Amino acid sequence: MTAAQEHLDPALRVEALTSLLTERGLVDPATVENFIKTYEQSVGPMNGAKVVARAWTDPEYRARLLADGTAAIAELGYKGPQGEHIVALENTPSLHNVVVCTLCSCYPWPVLGLPPSWYKDPAYRSRVVREPRQVLAEFGLYLEPDVQVRVFDSSSEVRYMVLPERPPRTDDLSEDELAALVTRDSMVGVARVSEPARLKGAPQASGETP
Amino acid sequence: MDGIHDMGGMQGFGRTMSARADPPFAEPWEGKAFALGLLAIRASGTNLHAFRHAINRVPPAEYLSGYFDRWLMGAQNLLADSGIVSDDEVAARAARLSGREAEEPPPPEPHKPEMTSGGPGNLRSLGTPPAFAVGDAVRTRDLDPAGHTRLPRYVRRRTGTVTAILPAQVFPDSAAHFLGEDPQHVYAVEFASDELWGPGAEPFSLTIDLYEPYLEPTS
Amino acid sequence: MTGPGGHADTSYLLDASGPAAPPRDNGELTFAAPWESQAFGLALALHEAGRFDWEDFRRRLIAEIGSWEASHPSGEAWSYYGCWLSALERLVSERGLVGGDDLRDRAAMIAARPPDHGAPSQGPPGHRHDHPQDMAPAPSGASHAD
Numbered sequence: 001m002t003a004a005q006e007h008l009d010p011a012l013r014v015e016a017l018t019s020l021l022t023e024r025g026l027v028d029p030a031t032v033e034n035f036i037k038t039y040e041q042s043v044g045p046m047n048g049a050k051v052v053a054r055a056w057t058d059p060e061y062r063a064r065l066l067a068d069g070t071a072a073i074a075e076l077g078y079k080g081p082q083g084e085h086i087v088a089l090e091n092t093p094s095l096h097n098v099v100v101c102t103l104c105s106c107y108p109w110p111v112l113g114l115p116p117s118w119y120k121d122p123a124y125r126s127r128v129v130r131e132p133r134q135v136l137a138e139f140g141l142y143l144e145p146d147v148q149v150r151v152f153d154s155s156s157e158v159r160y161m162v163l164p165e166r167p168p169r170t171d172d173l174s175e176d177e178l179a180a181l182v183t184r185d186s187m188v189g190v191a192r193v194s195e196p197a198r199l200k201g202a203p204q205a206s207g208e209t210p
Numbered sequence: 211m212d213g214i215h216d217m218g219g220m221q222g223f224g225r226t227m228s229a230r231a232d233p234p235f236a237e238p239w240e241g242k243a244f245a246l247g248l249l250a251i252r253a254s255g256t257n258l259h260a261f262r263h264a265i266n267r268v269p270p271a272e273y274l275s276g277y278f279d280r281w282l283m284g285a286q287n288l289l290a291d292s293g294i295v296s297d298d299e300v301a302a303r304a305a306r307l308s309g310r311e312a313e314e315p316p317p318p319e320p321h322k323p324e325m326t327s328g329g330p331g332n333l334r335s336l337g338t339p340p341a342f343a344v345g346d347a348v349r350t351r352d353l354d355p356a357g358h359t360r361l362p363r364y365v366r367r368r369t370g371t372v373t374a375i376l377p378a379q380v381f382p383d384s385a386a387h388f389l390g391e392d393p394q395h396v397y398a399v400e401f402a403s404d405e406l407w408g409p410g411a412e413p414f415s416l417t418i419d420l421y422e423p424y425l426e427p428t429s
Numbered sequence: 430m431t432g433p434g435g436h437a438d439t440s441y442l443l444d445a446s447g448p449a450a451p452p453r454d455n456g457e458l459t460f461a462a463p464w465e466s467q468a469f470g471l472a473l474a475l476h477e478a479g480r481f482d483w484e485d486f487r488r489r490l491i492a493e494i495g496s497w498e499a500s501h502p503s504g505e506a507w508s509y510y511g512c513w514l515s516a517l518e519r520l521v522s523e524r525g526l527v528g529g530d531d532l533r534d535r536a537a538m539i540a541a542r543p544p545d546h547g548a549p550s551q552g553p554p555g556h557r558h559d560h561p562q563d564m565a566p567a568p569s570g571a572s573h574a575d
Contacts, residue, residue, distance in 0.1 A: 008536055008540075009540075010464050010465075010468070010508075010510070010511060010514055011462070011463070011464035012536045012539055012540055013514060013518065013532070013536060014464045014467045014468050014471065014514060015464075015467075015536075015539055016532050016535035016536040016539055017471065017514075017517070017518065017521065017527065017532060018467065018471055019535060019539075020527045020531055020532065020535055021471070021475070021521070021526065021527060024526070024527075026475070026478065026480060026526055026527075027471065027474045027475050027478055027480070028474065028478070031470075031474040031477060031478070032467070032470040032471050032473075032474040033470065034470075035439075035469070035470040035473040035474055035477075036466045036467065036469065036470040039440075039458050039466075039469065039470075040458070040460070040466060043440055044440065044456065044457070080440070080441040081441050084331045084332060084333050084377075085333060085376070085377050087374075102216070102217060102218030102219075102362055102364075103215055103216060103217075103218075103262075103360060103362060104215065104262055104265070109440075109441075109445075112456075113440065113456050113457065114445055114453060114456035114457075115456055116455035116456045117227065117455055117456075118226055118227045118455075121223075121226065121227050122217055122220070122223045122274060123223040123224055123225060123226045123227060124226045124227075125217050125218065126217040126218060126219060126220040126221070126223050127221075127223065127226065128226075129218045129219055129364065129406075129416055130218070130219045130221075130364075130406075130407055130411075131412050132412065132414050133412050133414065134412065135226055138225055138226050139226070145413075148414075148415070149412075149413070149414035149415070150400075150414065150415050150416075150417060151414060151415070151416045151417070152417050152418070153218065153362070153416065153417070153418040153419075154419065155360045155361075155362070155418050155419045155420070156360065156376065156379055156396050156419035156420075156421065157331070157332040157333070157379050157380075158376050158377070158396070158398075158419050184456075281446040281447050282447055282448065285447065307499065
């Protein structure tokens with residue numbers, strides 16, 4: 001590649017490269033598109049969302065997930081760095097779990113991708129282990145006094161993900177529609193999963209993007 | 211070490227930032243970029259624990275500022291530790307790249323640390339049984355760690371309850387300094403909020419994963 | 430390590446932090462232009478097809494970043510995917526997959542297309558601009574997800 005070529009419009013260079021490689025059978029353009037689509041849709045939290053949706057719809061999977069998170073998550077094909085041992089924490093109407101790493105930013109990459117800035121920020125790291133209800137309120141999550149709050153500080157190589165409660169009035173949704181409702185924030189524990197918005201009485205799946 | 215990184219319970223950081231974007235990568239890097247990151251980390255023979263400890267040794271103001279990528283600064287610490295690139299070399303090269311005159315010192319003598327690995331990752335099997343069982347009351351020791359530890363200040367000298375026995379793991383306090391893996395049993399230990407923060411604390415419980423050397427029986 | 434999409438979950442290949450890490454916004458990858466995501470997908474797809482070891486690509490990426498650092502024209506803005514693309518071009522050329530001349534000629538051919546075809550890679554992701562006279566039909570994708 002000459003210096004002159006490098007100053008060509010990069011879009012032109014990418015198209016030239018793609019078309020040549022495709023013609024020679026060296027790459028499958030459908031594969032290229034799949035990677036783009038997958039990564040543009042926040043692949044990290046999508047993995048965890050699928051785990052959650054499976055747990056909501058399959059009681060035996062839920063039991064396996066709570067007994068051995070790493071194995072159950074691996075059933076769906078998710079494993080890798082920062083996921084040697086993953087524990088799923090079940091939220092219930094009377095118990096709310098939330099996860100932090102006060103010492104750095106340990107996070108369950110195989111199911112949630114990379115941590116968001118706020119998770120790595122000193123304000124979250126320092127305060128959620130001292131005043132979690134106040135911190136959750138700042139995220140817009142208000143818990144009744146009778147809901148028990150458990151904070152998990154990920155200080156070893158064990159990684160934690162929250163299994164949030166299934167929102168009400170979702171019995172008619174498919175597993176994929178349920179997964180689309182599950183946000184990253186709900187799997188860290190700073191949010192609940194919202195009920196889908198309904199228009200004119202027709203069931204419709206929508207929700208915050210992960 | 212009781213550095214800036216150990217910030218559980220520290221006050222004064224203000225509101226959490228719900229949706230702030232990551233810093234852009236459009237910064238012109240200073241000469242520290244000369245020590246290009248992760249390749250350098252591998253060259254220094256490091257492990258995850260040594261890398262965390264290297265990040266923790268970044269000076270507090272720089273650790274918090276976000277102006278430098280602290281992982282990159284941590285990488286430079288590791289290179290300096292292993293004698294692959296010295297801080298003086300980096301400073302001199304940075305000066306020269308900025309158009310200033312600086313004499314580059316001779317490169318240091320590499321002394322990459324050697325530590326036997328017990329296998330991939332950090333989970334290990336131990337021949338000895340765990341010292342504590344689920345339900346046991348345990349007290350955290352009052353450590354005065356000069357080096358790396360994963361026992362934060364806010365849980366030292368506190369009494370909690372073992373809620374789970376976790377897989378045994380490489381001991382960070384030892385591995386970070388290449389003194390050996392020294393794998394230990396690890397426990398999930400739960401503390402009441404008033405135990406940690408006094409009678410005025412919000413009601414909640416705090417569970418943290420603690421390596422066996424951090425714990426002692428309560429009586 | 431195969432995910433439900435049918436192809437391997439390769440997110441572990443990407444550096445989480447440091448100079449070779451792709452730009453992110455709150456943990457998610459960001460692309461400033463369609464060509465950036467196209468270059469990204471192309472590298473991953475070539476790797477999945479077994480055309481190179483990821484470490485070879487990564488080394489070249491770091492080298493490109495380093496050489497940009499050391500000698501970029503003053504005033505030129507940093508472009509992570511600019512370095513990614515240069516690294517990819519070097520690697521495919523070194524591997525003999527595509528020669529420098531071929532790339533130049535193909536780029537010229539594309540640039541010479543009449544304006545009503547639209548500029549290269551400007552469509553939304555998934556938009557393919559097929560020209561039967563210069564592109565072979567895509568093989569049916571065994572790895573097509575969803």
